[in-house]
Amino acid sequence: MKGIVLKSSGETAYENISLNPPNSDECQISLTHSALNHRDLWIILGKYPNIKFPVILGSDGIGSMCQEGFIINPGLLWGADPTHQSDKFEVLGMPTNGTFATQINIPTNALFPKPSHLSDIEAAALPLAGVTAYRSLFTRAKISPEHKVLITGIGGGVALFGFQFAKAIGCQVWVTSGQNLKLQKALELGAEGGSLYHDEAAFKSMAKEVGGFDIILDSAGGSNFDLLTKQLKPGGTIVFYGAGQGPITHLTAANVFWKQLNILGSTMGSPSDFSEMLLFVEKHKIKPIVDSVFPLQDFQKAINRMQDGEQFGKIVFVH
Ligand SMILES: NC(=O)c1ccc[n+]([C@@H]2O[C@H](COP(=O)([O-])OP(=O)(O)OC[C@H]3O[C@@H](n4cnc5c(N)ncnc54)[C@H](OP(=O)(O)O)[C@@H]3O)[C@@H](O)[C@H]2O)c1
Structure with a gap:
């Protein structure tokens, strides 16, 4: 072979x-x-x-x-x-x-x-990206249709499955990316809005307009993580499955405890997550x-x- x-x-x-x-x-x-x-x-x-x-x-x-x-x-x-x-x-x-x-x-x-x-x-x-997105959003973050969701780095494999899964249950979804072209593609797929992750002012203004997010799905970590948690609504959840931008260097503790935030890690998924993900993809005819x-x-x-x-x-x- x-x-x-x-x-x-x-x-x-x-x-x-x-x-x-x-x-x-x-x-x-x-x-x-x-x-x-x-x-x-x-x-x-x-x-x-x-x-x-x-x-x-x-x-x-x-x-x-x-x-x-x-x-x-x-x-x-x-x-x-x-x-x-x-x-x-x-x-x-x-x-x-x-x-x-x-x-x-x-x-x-x-x-x-x-x-x-x-x-x-x-x-x-x-398989890998699908089960990672599924467990992060459903098993860990307990996503439901009324949630306003932010997916960071929309060009990625896991990020796009997260986007499609959240849209499939009726969530409103916003995105970030490193490239305007990718933001444009996400808008064509039904994103409510998007901003470049390196443009802090534009990102903050998008989050303010939304009124804060219920769930953020992230794989970047790094120095921007604190900024992300500040865009969560009280009681909101950030679930992350990677740290592509390196260690999380800063976290404003008072923001996390005062707003009763949930910070969740997630990795791939169990055989049950995998088979539920396949059923979900089949049911919603996700491509x-x-x-x-x-x-x-x-x-x-x-x-x-x-x-x-x-x-x-x-x-x-x-x-
Ligand atoms: N724990 C697990 O089980 C698990 C499973 C799968 C993946 N991962 C990890 O998750 C990460 C993504 O994996 P993937 O396979 O989906 O990768 P991929 O398809 O290569 O995508 C790379 C991702 O990184 C994003 N990105 C780059 N710089 C960023 C920044 N400064 N802020 C936010 N996003 C940024 C890109 O967004 P744009 O293209 O929009 O700029 C894109 O979403 C990797 O670090 C991977 O190792 C972990």
């Missing part, structure tokens, strides 16, 4: 790999499509814990066995407690060989039926927003696009 192997920090290659027979709890499936997550880029850049070499990268994938199609849950060994993952939890693609390959050995319980309204390309875009499609051999072009922050939605590979 062929796949994208991380050979050392910053060095990947598309090469022939031999695959062992599956273990007794696994099956071997042929992968037809996969999708890129920011996690893959962090791993290549060496900005991820416990990196090992060589490994086949990739967390998202769809494939088939005996002519039956499957979508893969990339969160392995969640454990019994729905409130948090076990210490054995791992994400497909590091340290276990991942989905950027033509075949994979995968635990049978990680295989789920593909939502029937999705094309193969759309289905491949869904993942696909930015671009590359042959797997053109992996580096896809990585460059993500590293340059050009994408609006998911970058998908055809194998």
Whole structure:
């Protein structure tokens, strides 16, 4: 089989790999499509814990066995407690060989039926980002239709699923981005308004006009986090699943306790979150927003696009 192997920090290659027979709890499936997550880029850049070499990268994938199609849950060994993952939890693609390959050995319980309204390309875009957005908003932040929601960095894979999920239940949704073009695209998809995240004055003025947000979904962290929490209504919730802009350097404690705010962290999701997310996507006929499609051999072009922050939605590979 062929796949994208991380050979050392910053060095990947598309090469022939031999695959062992599956273990007794696994099956071997042929992968037809996969999708890129920011996690893959962090791993290549060496900005991820416990990196090992060589490994086949990739967390998202769809494939088939005996002519039956499957979508893969990339969160392995969640454990019994729905409130948090076990210490054995791992994400497909590091340290276990991942989905950027033509075949994979995968635990049978990680295989789920593909939502029937999705094309193969759309289905491949869904797993990791979809379950992260779903757990953040529904399991953790308890989103409901009357909530006014802010999604930061709307160009991202998780952010766009968060946007689509919140819209699907009837929420009003505002967005931020680093680029006006992405704000424009979000407005076309039904955002109530948007502002650039580097323009503090414009952001504050948007939040003032809204009257504050009930829920903010964020993956940036960094020095802007405090500013975000100040735009929450009393009793509001900020749920974050990443810290792409680095550590949260400041938090105005009085703002948090006086306004009775909730600050929640979230990571991927349990098998229940994953299967509920698939049902939700099927019920609301949500179609993942696909930015671009590359042959797997053109992996580096896809990585460059993500590293340059050009994408609006998911970058998908055809194998
Ligand atoms: N904990 C988890 O389970 C989990 C799961 C998935 C992702 N993550 C993390 O979440 C982050 C996003 O992942 P992804 O796969 O969705 O990435 P992605 O598709 O590459 O998107 C990158 C995101 O970063 C946003 N961004 C960049 N600079 C920003 C800033 N200063 N303020 C706000 N947003 C900013 C971009 O917004 P624009 O494009 O609009 O500028 C875009 O939403 C990554 O750090 C990833 O590691 C964590």
